[in-house]
Amino acid sequence: MDVFSRYAPFIQDYIYSQGWQSLRGIQQAAGEAIFNSDDNVLLSAPTASGKTEAAFFPILTLLDEHPADSVGCLYIAPLKALINDQYGRLCELCREPHIPVTRWHGDVAQSQKRKLLRKPRGVLQITPESLESLMINKHMDIPSLFGDLRFIVIDEVHSFLRSDRGGQTFCLIQRLARVAGCRPRRIGLSATIGDPTAAGKFLSAGSGRKTLVPKVKDTHEVWRLSMEHFYKDPVQAGDNANITKTVQPMLGPKTDKAPQMADPGLAYIFEHTRGKKCLVFTNSREECEAVCQALRSYCEANHEPDRFMIHHGNLSTAFRQTAEEAMKDEDSMMTTCATATLELGIDIGRLERAFQIDAPFTVTGFLQRLGRTGRRGNPPEMWLVMREEHPESRAMLPELIPWPLIQGIAIIQLYLEDRFVEPPRTGRRPYSLLYHQTMSTLAAGGEMTPAELASKVLTLSYFHNITADDYKVLLRHLLKTDQLERTENGGLIVGLAGERVTNNFKFYAVFAENEEYSVHSGSEELGTIVKPPPVGDKIAIAGRVWVVEDVDRKHHQVYAHQVKGRVPAYFGDVPGDIHPRILERMRKVLVESQDYPYLMKNATARLRDARATAQASGMLEKPLINLGGKMWCLFPWTGTYAFLALERLLRLKCAKRLGLRGFNSVRPYFMEFSMDVGEKEFYQILAEEADKDFDPLDLVFDGEVPDFDKYDKYLPDELVQKGFATGVLDIQTMRQCVHKLVELGLHQ
Known part of the structure; x- marks a missing residue:
């Protein structure tokens, strides 16, 4: 038509x-x-x-x-x-x-x-x-x-x-x-x-x-991508490396006018944002604050005007809007350090390039951040900057692998080769949200019989995995804890304890929040932090450093004044939901000899070193590597939630038979532990335990109530445990992973 x-x-x-x-x-x-x-x-x-x-x-x-x-x-x-x-x-x-x-x-x-x-x-x-x-x-x-x-x-x-x-x-x-x-x-x-x-x-x-889903003719996208690697000291992987690769002209000459002994990766960003409007993406608010502080200190050391702004979810509305307006200004040459708050589709004008510090967690995040640039007829442009400390001389095998570098390559290749983007997450049992929607429905509609309430809540499509019996368990618990109250007519209404939850404006959000304190300097609100330090200590917010003058714990207020210097910020934990396909592609990155055109000199050299280390160790042929004596390292190559399930299988199902102890993991890359059995016996025990028809709740520790979602604290323990075991732990993918590990390990 x-x-x-x-x-x-x-x-x-x-x-x-x-x-x-x-x-x-x-x-x-x-x-x-x-x-x-x-x-x-x-x-x-x-x-x-x-x-x-x-x-x-x-x-x-x-x-x-x-x-x-x-x-x-x-x-x-x-x-x-x-x-x-x-x-x-x-x-x-x-x-x-x-x-x-x-x-x-x-x-x-x-x-x-x-x-x-x-x-x-x-x-x-x-x-x-x-x-x-x-x-x-x-x-x-x-x-x-x-x-x-x-x-x-x-x-x-x-x-x-x-x-x-x-x-x-x-x-x-x-x-x-x-x-x-x-x-x-x-x-x-x-x-x-x-x-x-x-x-x-x-x-x-x-x-x-x-x-x-209308089919649109696939337009040929042109990206400008580069990925560089930096150690956090002057000696770099590419120094004196025999690399014939030509640096892409778009990057210009190598310069570093930042202070001596500065972080070379941030110095690189500092130089290549000069005279341009850019975004610098980080994976956490803490890192965002630290990066902005460092870049501003470089301006000061070089006697240049401050050209860096900051944008993240804990900043006050005024600070965020100031950054957004400056980015929309076509004449502005400011650079903004940001988290996922600027990942979504706000039109922020003509950005010349985006920087990404370390690998994002998802292909979706990478594409969204890349898509912040490339408007007004220019191709999208992103420079990924990977930073790590030099491994210590006595570092063990897994610490010699640059995981963020490998992850960044895997994410890019997955999209370029397969157009892979993370699918919807299904199969969960969202009991936390079930509580929330139950309380919301009662707060909105008033008294209802249990059957009427169930007909309004349990029939919502998102709760298709939750049974009527589970809902009865929830309602009984909420009555017992005064979240709900039964009327003389036998109906249900929000109870006294429930009113304290539903009458708070924070009830409207279902994402978990830390207990936050608003930070003020005079009449200006700077934003929010968690866990305020004692009076006299320093805090980092809005890309600057402040000394705490007073903490009003009753009203959650912090009063501070600005000083010079640098200090870590803390806003709460940032979990990473990394899909199994990303880990599988990371292994392939180490296995293959393919060159990637977007890798720069140091990154090319660091990847070459990592591949040599991986090949020499045997970790690509067999996933279980002996680190000396009874110390072993396991590389599962699977996603966050399957990795978590495998950790628990080893510790709760296999530990006694393996003689397992000293367990430590860096999720979702590797696990280190000591055990009394040999390699072949490890695989046999692992396979036997994974193939048993065990209850998912067996992967919950005795007495453990994994408080994973915002409203879990209002649920009965049995539903929290069930939701974690059957909805968070990816047992099906874990079993597939075990079969691959055993096949690799026993057929070498």
Whole structure:
């Protein structure tokens, strides 16, 4: 069909005003799918390909032709910043047809929200947490707000496919549709979908519709990639190395004007961000703070103006918005150090390049971070910088392998060779979210019988793995602990202990949070930290160092003043969910002799050294290596959750037969331990125990209650243990891994 002719006149006028000569492939495909079907639609295309317009052009056309009697389109995004970014674009698009666009999140004035409640129309933009709040606090308004809801657009849908936050989002969508009596179509947008069929199934769950995934002609993507390696001292792997590889011209000459004895990897970034607008991605907030401090100290040492900003989830809104506005400024030459908060689709203007310190955990993360650059007609450009300490002279085998370097190569190769991206995470038993949605449903709807409550909660698609018996166990426990209370009529309501949970604004979020203290300097709020140090000690936040003047533990406030210097920051643990395919490809990186065109001089030399070490040790032919005497090292080459299951199999099922002791692991790369048996007997015992039909709960230590998710502390121990054993531990993949290990080990 001629999609352009089908668009409303105001959409056609908008396209003319933008100077577009033709529709992009994703816009043509999306128009055909949305106009010609009644199905859900998953739009997957590279960053900056026009997915937002592809979805909204036909949606707004249909809403203009047949206006809804309520909010017509609900737009759900994972970040307030993404909503704010899209708000301006949608307002411009909706100005002529007078379709109102409303934002609803914590930073939006109450007057705007009241206006929508009085006259619900148009497009509503919201985060999952604000939608949760809306469902609880405005429950009686849901039918009038959404009674004629036609579309739900879920932006960056890939970010909802592997976590309870995604489960919460889809539970809320189902609950909203039931309460409002509507049946909206779901439109998912993403730049990083590896398995469209699996993602489409996840998107459609509970909607009663199938998902169309329009096929778009694969455009030839050009990337500018480089990966360099640095030891944290002046001597580098590439020094005096016999390497004929030519350095790519895009990198320019090697320079280092940073202070002597500085970190060479950060000095490299310092030089190659000068005069450019860049992003520097790190894998944790602590590292983000440390990197920003170091780069600012280089500016000071070189008598240069500060050209570095910082952006992460613990910073105050003011600090984050300052960084976002500076990045959107076309004339700005500032560089921003960031975490995943800038990984998603905020349009931050013309970025010249992104840096990634060490390997990201996922292919998805790599693609999202690469996609921050390459707008305005330029190809995406990323420089990966791997840093490590020189191994000590007495270091054992596993410490001689540069794991982040190998992981970075594996992630890139998996996408280049197989277009692999992590699929939705299924098979979990999300008891923590089950508690949350139970309390939310009761807080919103008031008294219900146990059967009525179960019919509203347990029937949500995300809980398909949870039995009615499990739910009875949960409800009995919640009654016993005053989370719930039984009325004289035999109904259930939120109990006194439950009210303390549900009445707190933090209840709206299902992702785990540390106990945070807000940090102030005078009247300025800097952000938040966890575990504040004593008065007089230093803290790091907002890329600078501060001395603590006072700690108000009752109100969770820290008061500080700025000083010079550097100090580590602490915001809480950062887990890595690394897929088994990545570890399998890492092994192949060490096995093969292939050169990779994006590796620079030091990285090429370090990879060559690592391959030689791996080959000489025999770790590629057999996964179990003797480190001397009774000390052994096991290389499983599997993902985080299968690795965790294997650890527990060894320690809880095999330990006695092996004479296992001194167990230590660096997840998910290797395990070190002492044992009394030999290599052949190890494999035999491991295979026998893995093949036994044991209860997954056997892999939980006696008395252990693995507090893994935010609301686990409110669950009965038996459900926490069951959720961990059957939903977190990947026993099936672990068994497949054991079979491979045994086959490799016994046939050498």
